[in-house]
Structures are given as C-alpha cells and as structure tokens.
Amino acid sequence: MKYNHQEIDQKWQKYWAENKTFEAKNNSEKPKFYALDMFPYPSGAGLHVGHPLGYIASDIYARYKRHTGFNVLHPMGYDSFGLPAEQYAIQTGTHPAITTAENLKRYREQLDKIGFSFDWDREVRTSDPDYYKHTQWIFIQLYNAWYNNDTDKAEHIDTLVEKFASEGNIYVNASSDDEIEEFTSNEWHAFDDAKQEEFLAKYRLTFLAETVVNWCPKLGTVLANDEIVNGVSERGGYPVERKKMMQWNMRISAYAERLLQGLNDIDWTDSLKETQKNWIGKSKGASVWFAIEGHGDLKFEIFTTRPDTIFGVSYMTLAPEHELVKQITTAECKDAVEAYISETSKRSERERMAEVDKVSGEFTGAYAIHPFSGEKIQIWIGDYVLASYGTGAVMAVPAHDGRDHAFAKKFGLNILQVIEPKQALEEGFDIQETSFDSKEGTIINSDFITGMEVKEAMAVVSNKMEEQGFGMAKINYRLRDAVFSRQRYWGEPFPVYYKNGLPQMIEKEHLPIILPEVEKYLPTETGEPPLGNATVWAWDTEANKVVENTEINNLTVFPLELNTMPGWAGSSWYFLRYMDSENKIDFVSKESQAYWGQVDLYIGGSEHATGHLLYSRFWNKFLKDMGFIDNEEPFKKLINQGMILGTSAFVYRINNTNTFVSKGLKHLHDVTQIHADVNMVINNELNVDAFKAWREEYNNAEFILEDGKYICGSEVEKMSKSKYNVVSPDIIVEDFGADALRLYEMFLGPLEQYKPWKTDGISGVYNFLKKLWKLYIKEDEFVVTDTEPTKEALKTLHKTIKKVKEDIEKFSFNTSVSTFMIAVNELTAQKCTSRAILEPLAVIVAPYAPHIAEELWSKLGYETSIIEAQFPEFNEEYLKESSHNYPIMFNGKKRFMLEFSADATKDEMEKVVREHEKTLAQLGGKAPKKVIVVPKKIINVVG
RNA sequence: GCCUUGGUGGCGGAAUUGGUAGACGCGCUGGAUUCAAAAUCCAGUGAUUUAAUUAUCGUGCGGGUUCGAUUCCCGCCCAAGGUACCA
Secondary structure, eight states, X not given: OOOOHHHHHHHHHHHHHHHTTTOOOSSOSSOEEEEEEXXXXXXXXOOOTTHHHHHHHHHHHHHHHHHTTOEEEOOOOBOOOOHHHHHHHHHHOXXXXXXXXXXXXXXXXXXXXXXXXXXXXXXXXXXXXXXXXXXXXXXXXXXXXXXXXXXXXXXXXXXXXXXXXXXXXXXXXXXOOSSOOOOOHHHHHHSOHHHHHHHHHTTBSEEEEEEEEEEETTTTEEOOGGGEETTEETTTTOBOEEEEEEEEEEOGGGGHHHHHHHGGGSBOOHHHHHHHHHHHOEEEEXXXXXXXTTSTTOEEEEEESOGGGGGGOOXXXXXXXXXXXXXXXXXXXXXXXXXXXXXXXXXXXXXXXXXXXXXOOEEEEEEEEOTTTOOEEXXXXXXXXXTTSTTSEEEEOGXXXXXXXXXXXXXXXXXXXXXXXXXXXXXXXXXXXXXXXXXXXXXXXXXXXTTOBHHHHXXXXXXHHHHHTSEEEEEEESOOOEEOOBSOSSSOBOSEEEETTEEEEOOGGGOOOOOOOOSOSSOOTTSOOGGGGOSSOEEETTTTEEEOGGGOOSSSEEEBOOOBOOTHHHHTSHHHHGGGTTOXXXXXXXXXXXXHOSBSEEEEEGGGTTTHHHHHHHHHHHHHHTTSOSOSOSBSBEEEEOOEEEEEEEEEEETTSSEEEOGGGGGGSOEEEEEEOGGGEETTEEOXXXXXXXXXXXXXXEEEOBTTBOBOEEEEEEOOGGGTOOOOSHHHHHHHOHHHHHHHHHHTSOTTSOEEOOOTTHHHHHHHHHHHHHHHEETTEEOOBOOOOOHHHHHHHHXXXXXXXXXXHTTOHHHHHHHHHHHHHHHHHTTOOBHHHXXXXXXXXXTTSHHHHHHXXXXXTOOSOGGGSOOXXXXXXXXXXXXXXXXXXXXXXXXXXXXXXXXXXXXXXXXXXXXXXXXXXXXXXXXOSEEEEETTTEEEEEO
C-alpha cells in the first residue's frame, strides 16, 4: 500500500465535515482560544498560493491548541463586497452578486481541499443582507453618538442635546469640527430643526462633509490612488483632477489618543505598532492665528511644531486648495495663482509628497501680520503644503526647516536665523545655503525669548500667545477623519434617506436596507453614483419600506442615499460576528462576546496595518463605549504573515494610442506600463491574441514586435488580482496533496517574511511524507510493533517534541518542517518500528500534515480523530549527553575539535587545551595570552 | 520623499542570549539498481588553492566595538509593502 495522497485527503476531509470535528461550542469546560485569519476578498482569479500561507499557520496553531486541551474557535468567511466584482459587472453586465457567489463557491472548494480546521457553520459574508443589516446598524450607532472628551468616551447624541438645551455648546468638551460657532441654551431652543441638525452634525461620529477626491470626468467616477497611473486613469488613460464632494465621514480622529495608547496593551510586533503610531502621528506644537492685512478681522490658523521659531517667519504658505486663497489673492496675482491651482489639482497628493525636489509656488499678493512684531509677511501658496494635513497652512521658517528653506531659496525670500546651534557646526556652514532643523540650540534675534533654550522658548511663546489671544499650545494628530462614502454599486447601502436635504436614519427594525437592482453599474449621466440608476430607491416613512422613486413626495416618501459604504465597513467588526453568527436580532449577544472575548491570535498581512487594523480598533472601541461589548482592543496577539509575491508581466502602451511596444523597443517611445495577465505570458513572451481578447479596449490594439515576438517586462510584486499575477494552489494539491502544500508553504521560510513564489522545492516535502509513511507501512504491511524503543529513538523523538513545541509557540513553522525531516531520516536509519515512538510522532506531525496523520492514527488502531490526542510531553532525561565536542579556536578561527566529558570543569578543559600538542603547534610554542571557555559552546585561545 | 520590512551558496532558507556560518530541502555531479527510463538508495556539493592534507577569502557595501560579529553601533546601496477610494 503506497502513500496515496488523493485518497487520504478526500477520506479525512469528508470525515471532518460529517463529524463536525472542528465545531466550536459557545460554552465549554475547556479554556477558550480564538484563532482568526483575515478573511479574503473572493476574487475572480480564485484563491492564490499567497492566501493559504496565513491560514495554514493559524490552522497549525489552532490544531496544536486543540491537542493541548482548548476549546478553539477557528472560523472563516468572506469580505465579499468590493471593486473587482463591480468592475466585472461594468464590463459584462453580470450582477456582482452572481459573480461573487461563483467566486465564493470556488474559494470554498479550494479551501476545503487544503484541510483547514474551520468551523464552517459560523461562516460570514459581508455582502449578505443578514450580515450587512448589522453593519448598517453600527453606522446608525455612530451617527447617533458624539465623543465626550471629559469622560473620554463616546456617548449617545441625546446627552449632547441635553447639554445644548441646558447650557449651549460653550462648555462642551468634544471631539468635533474645528471652529464651531458658540451658542447659548436660549439660542439652541430658538434654532429650527435644520439649524439644530447643522450643529449636531459637527459633533456626530459619522457626518456629512466636503472632502477632496480624485475625480475622473471622462469616467464620471471617483478613482482610488491605486487606479491612477502617471496622473491619468489606469483604465482608458483619462485625466484626473482633485475635486470636493459631499461625503460621509467617520470621526476616527476622536479616538486618536486611545488608538495610540491602546498599542501598549496588545501583543503586536513593534514594527506594526510603530507603523500605526506614525500613522496616528501625534505632534506637540502650537496653533497660531494670523491676521491678514486689509481684510479686517479675517484670520487664518496655522499649526506649527516649532513655536520657538516664530520670529524667524519670513513668509506663509497656504495649500493651493485653502479656502482663503480666492478671497485674499490680489488682482495682479490672480491669473498666476489660478493657473497654479489648476496645475496642482492635476497632481496627486502622493506625487506632491514624493517629489520634494520639485519646488513650486505662487505669491498671492496678500500679507499676513506677524502677531508679535506686527511686520508684514508675504502669503504664498505652494503644493508642498497639503490641505488635508493640519490646517492646510504653515508659517515658513526657512532657516530651520528644510522644505521652507528650499522654497525660500527658489523664490528669493528672506532667510533669518533665530537659533544658534549648541555644537559648533562644520566649517563653512551657511544658513543661507542649508537649514538647521535640530532642536538643540539657543534662541537669537527673537525679542522676549532671545537667549532661551528651544524647549523653554516653545512653552513661553505658547503661553504668551494664549495670554494675548492669538494662539495656544496644541496637540495635533496626522490621523485624518476617514471618508466613508463610495460612489460605487457593490457595497453596503446606507440606511439613510433625505428629508429637506437633511439625512435621516432608518429604524433598526426596518433593516436591512437591501441593495437595489440597477440597469447599469456606471455612474448616471448627471454624475450621480450608480445607485442613481435605481428606479426603486425611495423610503416610504409610513409603510417603512423601499418604494418606487416616482412616489417621492418629500412629505412621506423621500429619496435614499446614493452612495455606498467602503470596503472596510464590513471588515471592521466581522471578528465579533463569528462569535455568534446565528444571532438573528443583534450583531453579537452579550454572552457570546463575553465568552470568546478578544481574538487570541490574529494572522494577516502587514498591508492592512493602517487600514483595516486601525478601523477595526476604532469600531471596537466605539462599540465598547456604547456598552455593546467588553473589550477595548479586538486583537490580543497579531502576527503578520509575509506576503507571497508574484511575478507580474508588463506591456507598454505608447501614450495616447492603442499601440503596444515590445520591451526592447520601449525606450524609443513615451509609454505607459500596464499589467498583463501572467497566464497570457510564457517565458516573457506575450500571447498577443489572448491579450487582444482579454478586454474590449484591446480588441483593436496594435503591436510593435521585436524578432517577431512581443516581449513583456517583469517585476516581483504583490500577488493580486489587480496585478494579474495570481498563481493557484489547485495543481499542487492535485499532484502532491494537501499535506505537501501545507508543509511546503511553511517550509518556504519564516512566516513573517516576504518571499516570491516558486514550486521547485515541493518534491522535498513530498518525499518526506513518503518516508514518514514508510516508517509505519512497508510494501503492504503495517510494521509498527510493541518493541521497547531504543535510546537513540527516544532521543530523536524527544528532541523533536521539544523543538516543534518551541517552534509552534514562537510561530517558527519552517524550522519545524526541517525538524520533522531530520526525525524521519534518523528513525529510518535506526530502523525504528516502536509504537512508543511512532504513535507520539504522528501526533506531533498532525497539526502540520493532518491527513496523513489521521490515516496513520487509524492504522494504529484508533477510531476517533487524532485531534483528540494529547500533544506528547517532552522529557529532558532522554537528551542528556555524557560529553561535548568542542571546537578549539585561535583568535576566533576553528582549528581542531576536542571531546570533553560533560562534567569537566572550565579549568580542567583550559589546562588540557593549553598543553595540547596542536595548541603548541598553532602558537609556535608561545604560551597563550588567554583561554576563553564557554561551556557547551566553544573554547577560544587568544595568541 | 516619508514610514515599515528585508538582503547569507546556483535556489528557498538554518544558526535559542555575541560563540563551530551554510542545518534541512531543491538543484547539480558521480555511483548502485534497470534492457532503458521513472521511482528508490548511496556519496559529494560556498569560492579560490591542493593529488590530498592544508591555507586564504566569505553572511549587500564601507567603517567601528569585541578574544570572537550573520547577530551590536555608525554611515551608505538595493528590493518589497504602505502612503488614507485595491483588499
């Protein structure tokens, strides 16, 4: 009987499904363990070899936890809303729900073939109305909440309304929009509903506001930065501009400090915490208001981290999008400023941040007044200042800030030194040539702070500004409120209708509001989102249901929101749903979430570091504030699996044409690099016909070939459907079995590391499985006996137990695979047949290669799953060595080996080494200066 | 640009706290078996040098600390991920 992976895989996958072997119970005498994977987006390309990497790791850990006595929750589901299905719908007219259902089916089949210990009864899908009704409900909770800085938590909006009614907003300490007009309780009562709502919106945790987006007029849609290449749309190559739009936003900034502090309480890698910390970007500094000459009371606010340099200000820079620019620009400067703004609107924010050497700007003709000195300061606009960061305005101190310096130099603006460096600078240092950005120094040329140290000056300036009413110390966060509207079809509809232009929430009992059918998935001709095409998309407030648009009367029937929610909406809370996925009423019951608590182990890609992982923490904290769940942080321990990278293929389109030029000739043209599907490329050569048939826009494409071939470029990058470089695990499972795939993915290298995919080494792990099999079954015979194990076999077994246990606990799965190989090689050489060795061996291998382990377990005579078996205990007795072979080194270089008994003392060993003839030969008879003996490691002779 | 991670043989990688660099696997070379091949088994395999012993070099590059550095420190180079509407 040979090792037949296909038969064994099927047999045990069927057994696990039928016996619900991996069902998690919501109560148990065993301790609980919650192991979670980041759920996949089910793309049309199917599961690729990168997906299972993390799933296999968490599966090994989850199975190990079961072997050590835990009640394990290990669920899986799908992040099933998203752009690709919608894109496909636009291209083919197929409803995204159909595409998604097909993709999902394929994913499930693929996942099933790998033998995961998932509890499939708890599966969730974000695009399922039974799921997204809760996403809609959470949205409503956020709408009906504000953040009270005094209690440092979110509260129901009613408590804010009470405050307004009793004392106005003057004493309210909330996270809110900047610069809210003050009102008294009397004024509040005098406001009409619309006015009251206008004020409440400035405090709500989700609110409508104007936000800048990448607008592509030709496609009539908003684009992700991802969809823009070289300033034009990736699809079609159309121009893109920055435009303001009314959008739903989430006030994540209210949680900035808690998101930052919470990092101290979770077991995540330092690099990931660092990334989130930098993303939140806390900085201490000051807010300063500058008056504008000739504009009466008009002032604008800047944020600076260096209030100590306020006397070094030589000009101001506003973001070109700053709201005041139009108002203050003088007639003479108008044309140039407008041209510059229009130019800037074509550049993406990322370009503006990246291209630091492209210094550009324009003088507005207006002057600010220095609050202390009263001097006139030129106001410029420059694209190095971003509207979305801080207040979109900076006070420029060229002597002490690199970017301000470059700007001042280019435009011949004054550079005034106000800090004297503490340490003498290199000779020839000239503040006119290079800025001095360090905070180590003494203030000069600065009125009342001259002579102070930087730190002291910062505080003094802040205090003085506060006294005089034009500034104060302030903490600023880089973290911006998150835009929550998408002009897309395939996402959660908002549970929102508009009455007199004001948003109204729909009651919980009428949820879900189901995504309507549309004829076309594109934006409407008037530029509205795809839901603008829906004909049944109005809310009847009497019947409490969605009705035909023709019934809209704005008295009882109102238009519904046309935007949908972003991809991260559904993924921000799915980990809670798994705890209680059958709950028909609430998103999770109090009891279920109390039992499962935090996710004990979360495995997923580091590319989610600042998106999903921050948004989930935000929603989790909010839900806790509102009393729905108990834990402040959702994910106790988190491991980033490194991505498996793909090899992408590129074609080169000559700009503004539909002609593609082969790689070797691309330097002769201005070209745009575009991804081609790797499945259309063999040995870098493009299958031109397949490419033409790939997309409608390429049907008539023309090609400039070299040597009769179209040669593609290639790059190693993320494996992703959008890069068309996806490789599927199916063939590997078919040819080598699920256990080989599992072992191989682990064997590739450390879990956390990025690695390009290659199939070359798979035969190694397959050979290992065959050798493992042969320890138990030779020819057709089951050869395991009850003979006493040898000392060597016990040593092999126990060092394997020790190493594998340590490896699993530190998520070093690649080294376990090597350890198994060594163990099997040794036991084979020892001709071991003892049950006392081979039975525990099957259990240690089981988390990694569960199918073969189950089969061997049943051959060993067991009738229940191997998952019931206890993980074997390590016994140190078997590993004791009577001697150790020491390398004898001279000045760090190994020269020969010497064996010493385990109980030899340091002095004894030193003596032997000193007197050894080879030592004398090495040193030419001279006595060693020193001998260093490190027990169980090395002996080093210093000559 | 900025933030994060990584760079070790032909390839994937190992090396627990600063202690024998290259475990394990792939590939390659030679051999056994076979009519032949597949499969399997055995031996070898960082580079230079040598018949061999040996010696020298060697963990992206340049410095430093140390008896001893893949590991710690300083300065660079290269690649990947993220950079706020891909998920």
